[in-house]
Amino acid sequence: MRRSLRNRRILSRSALPRISSGWQGFDRRGISLDILGSFALLLALLAAVYAIGAGVAGIVSRKSLLTKSARNAGLAVFVLVTIAVGCLEYDFFTDNFSMAYVAAHSNRALPVYYKFAALWAGQEGSLLLWTWLLSTYAFFTLLVNRNKHPELMPYVGVVLAGVQTFFLSLNNFVATPFAVLAGADPSGVMRLSALSDGHGLNPLLQYPEMVIHPPMLYLGYTGFTVPFAFALAALLGRYPGEKWIHITRRWTMIAWCFQSVGILLGAHWAYAVLGWGGYWAWDPVENASLLPWITGTAFLHSVMMQEKRGMMKVWNVWLVFTTFMLCILGTLLTRSGIVSSVHAFAQSSIGNWFVGFLLLVFIVCFASYWKNRDYLRSDNQLDSLVSRESSFLFNNLILLAACFAVLWGTLFPVLSEWVVGNKISVGPPFFNKVNIPIALFLLLLTGVGPLLAWRKTSFDALKRNFAWPLLGGVVAGVVAVIFGFRDIYSLICLILGVFVTLTILSEFFRGARVIAARDGSNLVSAVGELTMRNTRRYGGYVVHFGMVLIFIGIAGVPFNKDIQKEMAIGQTLNIGPYSILCQNFDRIANGNYDSERATLEVFRYGKSEMMLYPERRLFLSSQVTETMVAIQSSPLRDLYIVYAGRSPENGEPVIHAYLNPLVKWIWFGGIVVVLGTGLAMFPNRRTALVLRPVAEQAWGDPIPATASPVGAIAHRGDARD
Amino acid sequence: MKVRSKFVVGSSIIVLTLVSLAYVGFTQSKTYYHTISELSALSGSTLHQRMRVSGNVRNGSISHVSGGVDFVLTEQGKDLAVSYVGRDPLPDTFKDGSQALVEGKLRPDNRFVAEQVQAKCASKYEATPGQSAGAPQPAQSSNTVTERSSTN
Numbered sequence: 117m118r119r120s121l122r123n124r125r126i127l128s129r130s131a132l133p134r135i136s137s138g139w140q141g142f143d144r145r146g147i148s149l150d151i152l153g154s155f156a157l158l159l160a161l162l163a164a165v166y167a168i169g170a171g172v173a174g175i176v177s178r179k180s181l182l183t184k185s186a187r188n189a190g191l192a193v194f195v196l197v198t199i200a201v202g203c204l205e206y207d208f209f210t211d212n213f214s215m216a217y218v219a220a221h222s223n224r225a226l227p228v229y230y231k232f233a234a235l236w237a238g239q240e241g242s243l244l245l246w247t248w249l250l251s252t253y254a255f256f257t258l259l260v261n262r263n264k265h266p267e268l269m270p271y272v273g274v275v276l277a278g279v280q281t282f283f284l285s286l287n288n289f290v291a292t293p294f295a296v297l298a299g300a301d302p303s304g305v306m307r308l309s310a311l312s313d314g315h316g317l318n319p320l321l322q323y324p325e326m327v328i329h330p331p332m333l334y335l336g337y338t339g340f341t342v343p344f345a346f347a348l349a350a351l352l353g354r355y356p357g358e359k360w361i362h363i364t365r366r367w368t369m370i371a372w373c374f375q376s377v378g379i380l381l382g383a384h385w386a387y388a389v390l391g392w393g394g395y396w397a398w399d400p401v402e403n404a405s406l407l408p409w410i411t412g413t414a415f416l417h418s419v420m421m422q423e424k425r426g427m428m429k430v431w432n433v434w435l436v437f438t439t440f441m442l443c444i445l446g447t448l449l450t451r452s453g454i455v456s457s458v459h460a461f462a463q464s465s466i467g468n469w470f471v472g473f474l475l476l477v478f479i480v481c482f483a484s485y486w487k488n489r490d491y492l493r494s495d496n497q498l499d500s501l502v503s504r505e506s507s508f509l510f511n512n513l514i515l516l517a518a519c520f521a522v523l524w525g526t527l528f529p530v531l532s533e534w535v536v537g538n539k540i541s542v543g544p545p546f547f548n549k550v551n552i553p554i555a556l557f558l559l560l561l562t563g564v565g566p567l568l569a570w571r572k573t574s575f576d577a578l579k580r581n582f583a584w585p586l587l588g589g590v591v592a593g594v595v596a597v598i599f600g601f602r603d604i605y606s607l608i609c610l611i612l613g614v615f616v617t618l619t620i621l622s623e624f625f626r627g628a629r630v631i632a633a634r635d636g637s638n639l640v641s642a643v644g645e646l647t648m649r650n651t652r653r654y655g656g657y658v659v660h661f662g663m664v665l666i667f668i669g670i671a672g673v674p675f676n677k678d679i680q681k682e683m684a685i686g687q688t689l690n691i692g693p694y695s696i697l698c699q700n701f702d703r704i705a706n707g708n709y710d711s712e713r714a715t716l717e718v719f720r721y722g723k724s725e726m727m728l729y730p731e732r733r734l735f736l737s738s739q740v741t742e743t744m745v746a747i748q749s750s751p752l753r754d755l756y757i758v759y760a761g762r763s764p765e766n767g768e769p770v771i772h773a774y775l776n777p778l779v780k781w782i783w784f785g786g787i788v789v790v791l792g793t794g795l796a797m798f799p800n801r802r803t804a805l806v807l808r809p810v811a812e813q814a815w816g817d818p819i820p821a822t823a824s825p826v827g828a829i830a831h832r833g834d835a836r837d
Numbered sequence: 838m839k840v841r842s843k844f845v846v847g848s849s850i851i852v853l854t855l856v857s858l859a860y861v862g863f864t865q866s867k868t869y870y871h872t873i874s875e876l877s878a879l880s881g882s883t884l885h886q887r888m889r890v891s892g893n894v895r896n897g898s899i900s901h902v903s904g905g906v907d908f909v910l911t912e913q914g915k916d917l918a919v920s921y922v923g924r925d926p927l928p929d930t931f932k933d934g935s936q937a938l939v940e941g942k943l944r945p946d947n948r949f950v951a952e953q954v955q956a957k958c959a960s961k962y963e964a965t966p967g968q969s970a971g972a973p974q975p976a977q978s979s980n981t982v983t984e985r986s987s988t989n
Contacts, residue, residue, distance in 0.1 A: 392925065501843045513848055517855050524859075529870070539870035541889065542863055549862030550855055557851075680924070732929075741929040760926040772926060 148212050150294040153203030157244075157294070160196035160251070161284040163189045167277035175270050175353075183270045187258050190273050193280055194255035197248045204241065204293055208234055214310035216295040217241060223316040223737045225707040233327040234317050236334075239451060239466070240293035245331065246447065247283040250338040254280060257342050257367075268360060271349030279341050282473050290466055316737030319709070325385045333378030333405055337443045339371025340408055343415075344440035347433050351484050354491050358423060364436060365419050366797065372412045373793040379405050380786040391743035391758045393678060393774040395782070398547040403526040404446035407519055411439040414515040421508050424570060426495025430485075431512070433492060437481040442519075444474050454530060500572035507565035514554050514561075521550040556608050559667055562660045563616035566623065566653075585622060589615030609671035613664045620657045627654075648801040655796025662792055665785030672753075672778030680760065682768040683714075692775045694755055695719045696728075701769055709733040711744075714759050714769060718748065730759035730771070751784075753777040868940060873915040876943060889940045890917060890949060894956075896933040910937060910949075919949045931956035 167189035174183035204217070208231045213219040221237040222230075236245045254276040261269050287293070299309045320326075343364040350360035382405065387395035396402060415435040421428045448454075452467030485492075498505055524531075525542045532540040567581040593611040601607055628642035635642070647654040681689045683698040690696075700715040711733045718725050731744035748755040756774040763770050868887045871879070876890065892910030899908045906921045919939055921927065931937060931954060939951035 498840050498844060501840055501847070506840075506844060509844065510847070510851070514851060514855075517852065521855070521859055541868045541870065543866035543868060545866040546859065546862035549858045549865075553858060554855065680926070743929060758926075761929075770926065 148214060148296075149203035149206050150215055150296055153200045154292070154294045156196045156199040156203065157284065157287050157292075160193045160200070160247075161281065161288050163192045163196060164277045164281040164284055167193070168274055168281060171270055171274035171277060175274070180266075183273075186270065186277075187262065187273055190258050190277055191255055193277070193284075194251040197244075197251045197284075200287075200294075201235070201244060201248045204244065205232065205235055208232070211314070212310075213312070213314050214297055214308060216297050217293045219297060219311045219314045221314070221317055223314040225737070226314075226317055226322075227708070229327055230317055230322055233321070233330075236330045237317055237321055240287075240291040240295075242330070242334075243283065243286050243291050243451070244293050246334055246338060247280065247287055249331070249334050250276075250280055250283060250341055253338055253342050257345070261363075265355075265359070267353060268346070268349055268355050271353045272345045275345035275348050276341065279345075282469075286466065286469060290469060313737065316735065319733065319735040319738060319740050319742040320389060322708075322735075322742075323385060323389050325381050325388070329378060329381040329385055332374050332381055336371050336373075336375025336378050336405075337408065337446060339367065339374055340412060340439050340443045342367040343371065343436050347436040348481065348484060351433060351488050351491065354488055358426070361419055361422055361432065365416065365423075368412055368415055368419075368436075368439075369793055369797055372409065372416060373790060375405070375409045375412065376786065376789055376793075379409060380783065384783060387779070388745060388747065389742075391745050393676070393756055393758075393772075393776065395779070398522075398525070398544045400526045401446075401450050403522050403547075404442075404449040407523055407526075408439045408442040408446060410515050410519040410522070411435055411442060414512045414519075415439060417508050417515075418512050421505060425505060427498075427505065429492040429494060430489070433485065434481075435512075437477075437485075441474060441477055441481075442523075444470060444477065448474070449526070502568065502573045502578070504565065504568045504570045504573075507561055507568050511558065511561050511565060514557055518551055518554045521554075522547065552605055555667065556605065556612060559609065559612040559616060559664070562663065563612065563619045566657070566660075567619055581619070581622075585615045585618035588618045589613075603674040606671040606674050609667055613668050613671075616664050617661060620661050623657060624654070645801075647795065648798070651798040651800055652796045655792050655794070655798070658792030658795055659789050660792075662785045662788030662790075665781045665788055667785075669778045669781030669783075669785060672776065672781075675777045676774065678772065678774040680770060680772040682763045682766070683771050684768055689771060689773055691755075691773045692753070693720050694725075694773075694775070695722075696757070696771070696773060698769075698771070699727075704731075707736070709735045709742075712759065712769075714771065716746070716757065716771070718755065728755070728757050730757045732759050732761060749780050751778075751780050754779045873910065873912045873917045876917065876947075876949075879943070884943060887940070887942060889938055891936065891938040892917060894931070894933055894935050894937050899933065908937075910939065917949055918947070919951050921951045921954050923952045923954065925953075927954055928956045 167186045169186075170182050170189065171186035174180070174186055206212075207215050207218050208222055209228070211218075211222070211224050213222075217238060217240050218234075221234045221241070226234070235241045257276065258269070258273060261272075297309050297311065298306050301307045346360050346364045346367065349355070379402075382402065383395040386397070386402075387393075415432060418428050418432055418435060422432050448467055448470035452470065454467050498509070500506065525546050529539045529541045532538060563585065564582070569577065589611040592614040593607060596607060596610055601610070624643055624646065625639075627646040628639050631637070631645050632639050632642035635645070637645070677691060679689060679691050681687075683689060685698055685700060688695050688697045695718075697717045697719065698714065699717050702713055702715070704711045704713055711731045713729055713731045716728045716730070718728055726748060728746035728748060730746040733742045733744055734740070735742060743758055743760075746757045754774075754776045756776055758772040758774075760770040760772045762768065866887075868889050869883075870889050870891075873890060873892055890910065892912035895909040895911045895916070899906060901907075902920075904922065906927060908919055908921070910917045910919055921939070922941075936957045938955040938957075939949060940953040940955075941949060941951040943949055
């Protein structure tokens with residue numbers, strides 16, 4: 117490391133010649149991998165561009181050798197980007213503060229796992245992570261399907277390479293993570309330089325979840341590229357039949373699952389780190405991650421309409437397109453800072469690139485749709501208002517309404533400035549007013565929809581399916597009112613939650629009873645058998661149940677309490693059933709931060725229950741203060757305690773205590789959702805029995821409708837089988 | 838087409854309900870952005886809007902008074918006296934010289950009563966490259982808060 121230079125300063129990246137910056141590398145002691153990383157990124161871009169060119173040429177000329185080399189180029193992109201990521205990580209682990217990005221986001225005292233996570237602490241690294249995860253998806257897509265769908269895959273490869281080209285251009289020319297530091301020496305000659313220690317990682321990010329939350333969310337964002345590629349490819353290539361929709365559905369489920377996990381981890385991080393007692397604030401960046409999740413959810417439902425009834429083809433294609441465009445929009449909002457947010461980055465011109473790319477994507481999508489719109493003609497019409505189809509239509513309608521409302525509210529400051537020249541923002545009341553009724557209606561459909569038959573449902577069937585669950589919900593509601601439950605939305609949520617849970621249970625029970633009666637097995641093993649025979653349907657029910665748990669958790673919000681008090685040693689604070697005794701205040705120091713800490717003893721109904729230690733940390737390298745919340749979580753309620761600093765008047769420590777009921781249900785519901793999604797992706801047992809032409813079996817993607825497990829449940833026939 | 842028209846009617850009811858809810862929520866929570874220099878030019882009903890104003894906390898201006906915190910925001914040479922009356926503790930990043938975004942209403946005596954304060958410490962993590970050059974267009978017009986966030 118060179119430490120002797122005077123006039124050390126960070127050069128703005130635009131002033132550095134990008135790739136050639138490494139030319140003076142020989143000047144340095146120690147190993148720096150910035151040159152290798154830069155070249156790997158540049159080669160990756162070339163490979164991606166080649167994959168487009170050779171792919172298109174292969175499609176036009178029908179030469180399989182060209183197609184093959186395009187695919188291999190697509191695979192090579194992943195290897196090259198992986199090398200670049202490895203280089204940057206190496207520089208983080210070796211504290212190479214001659215690299216601008218490392219110096220800006222790490223320091224020597226940083227724990228090693230945060231050095232690893234510092235890769236995505238800033239603009240350049242986050243975009244590199246985006247590219248890398250995208251190339252990982254592309255790699256596996258191309259690898260898994262290398263011997264399948266010869267008519268479809270060349271198009272898929274081209275679309276994937278196109279998206280990668282955009283992001284690699286950003287990595288290479290707009291936000292290169294491999295910039296090195298330099299300064300002028302006394303004679304005015306530019307020399308490479310290095311800092312003796314880095315600026316450190318933003319303390320807000322020094323939290324275990326920050327190690328996995330961004331990759332999870334990005335796996336969601338990037339994952340939606342794969343369904344997009346298949347949809348666009350099928351449309352461009354006019355791929356016959358509905359096959360593409362099965363692959364697309366599967367990849368959408370993977371991306372959807374990661375997106376769900378990412379959103380929930382983000383909410384948990386906001387809850388556990390930001391110290392304001394809540395987990396969702398309708399912040400633009402939170403909204404940005406929710407938007408593709410909503411349209412992805414809509415697609416996962418409406419895709420069944422196309423599989424079973426050949427309907428809504430145009431709608432589905434546009435849902436996939438929209439989901440992808442919302443992912444790009446989300447990245448734009450997160451990265452450009454055009455909408456103010458706690459997550460927003462330094463303003464940069466990167467937004468223009470994203471806007472341009474979004475426009476390009478839209479034009480390509482629209483043109484290929486317009487040219488091939490006859491390919492998407494619907495096979496069937498809606499038969500009845502009380503049918504599975506119409507429940508899906510309503511489901512999609514209100515999901516799209518929710519998406520539109522969130523998008524509108526998020527972009528309103530930007531839109532209003534364009535239209536009336538005045539920047540106007542809307543707050544949580546707007547989002548809550550619209551989205552709570554939507555969410556409750558969705559919850560209702562979650563219970564009703566799966567029990568309606570395709571085409572038309574008779575009144576008898578309705579009565580048979582819904583009488584008991586509905587009764588259960590109403591009883592739960594009445595009991596809740598008797599116990600003093602008064603918040604109307606929470607009450608509706610509770611009633612619907614019980615109703616949906618009972619319909620799901622009755623579905624499992626009825627299916628299992630049929631199997632148990634036939635095979636003579638017991639009910640429990642019959643449930644397992646039933647689930648494994650149609651993983652998609654019963655996995656879907658598990659996901660629905662997870663959503664019910666999340667809804668119940670959210671319904672606890674109106675019952676939140678909080679109290680703030682100055683507390684000297686020996687004083688107590690009362691909240692709900694708890695009283696909190698202040699035992700001590702002390703200071704802790706380690707190399708990374710100094711901390712002020714309160715020692716609190718928590719009593720419940722007079723009995724000592726636990727100790728809690730809320731803290732305030734001063735991070736030394738950045739001189740930033742952070743609140744460390746102490747949370748005691750139980751299924752019924754969270755006790756959430758913030759050390760809010762010392763009172764300015766008398767120097768007494770201030771404690772802010774929150775009592776948040778049912779929050780844990782949200783995180784637990786999230787786990788159930790993930791398990792359910794995993795189950796739904798599991799291949800069905802006994803698919804070999806399915807009578808389908810051999811050509812379609814080669815797909816390796818069982819079509820659950822035909823594998824319908826319990827034909828004995830006669831009242832819910834599949835229209836086509 | 839009977840089913841179809843039923844569906845259309847149902848959808849219209851849903852959409853209209855949502856639009857009216859959205860309108861109510863919008864009027865309750867819309868907030869205007871203004872710069873400090875614009876505040877003196879406001880008149881009539883615009884004076885009573887909810888608004889957001891940003892600026893830098895003037896060094897040494899933070900004083901804790903009973904019921905809240907008073908401080909002065911400055912931007913481009915103009916000052917705005919602010920009283921924070923919210924319940925939540927001020928953010929850790931709120932201190933002398935930090936960038937703050939206050940949300941609330943203007944009192945007749947030109948003191949700003951803030952219910953919410955967001956603060957961002959002066960840029961430490963990002964070297965904010967290309968700041969003078971092509972910053973994104975929507976956020977750069979005259980009446981815009983230029984927020985140069987450095988968190989995350």
